[in-house]
Amino acid sequence: MTDSDNAHRRKKQPEVVRRALLDEAAKLATREGLASVTVQAVAEAAGVTKGGFIHHFPNKQALIDTLCSELLDKIDDQIDGQMANDPEVRGRFTRAYLKSVFEAGTAGKLSPWAVLSISMLTDANLRRHWTKWFEGRLERHAETDGGVDLHIVRLAADGIWISDLFEMRTGDRRDLLDRLLAATSSE
Structure with missing residues (x-):
């Protein structure tokens, strides 16, 4: 089962996902600098798809x-x-x-x-x-x-x-x- 399959089957918790995206972005920025905060990297770290990221933040700058x-x-x-x-x-x-x-x-x-x-x-x-x-x-x-x-x-x-x-x-x-x-x- 892929992450994409898991994303479709898990219970939707928009605030939990949004918080995870913010927390993972902050961790990435701390470890590797703000340039490392990309849509792909944050989505992967939070365990969501790029589409899931875009659902909460239209782009990196919004995050x-x-x-x-x-x-x-x-x-x-x-x-x-x-x-x-x-x-x-x-x-x-x-x-x-x-x-x-x-x-x-x-x-x-x-x-x-x-x-x-x-x-x-x-x-x-x-x-x-x-x-x-x-x-x-x-x-x-x-x-x-x-x-x-x-x-x-x-x-x-x-x-x-x-x-x-x-x-x-x-x-x-x-x-x-x-x-x-x-x-x-x-x-």
């Missing part, structure tokens, strides 16, 4: 866009959680962003999302997703996080994020975090 959107949703949730626990209004978004960057860097082994993050450096479409998300957050928090001092802290966080992606030493992480957090204080 990558969905992975990027999921990353941004996770970052949003993490930042919103950090903000909810921060009693100081001024710089709340910047502190949450900074803490999220530090948490991502101390997670140990690079996650599948790290490859997508690195890919943003060379993929204009992924950069557009990130820029739109980030500008939306800045617009939403312009009143509390609009100062140049907070902009500098966010830029430092971005530098630390890139250093973490490339596994570069950034010194005493706790000291870095404490100093950058201090720079967001209204005192």
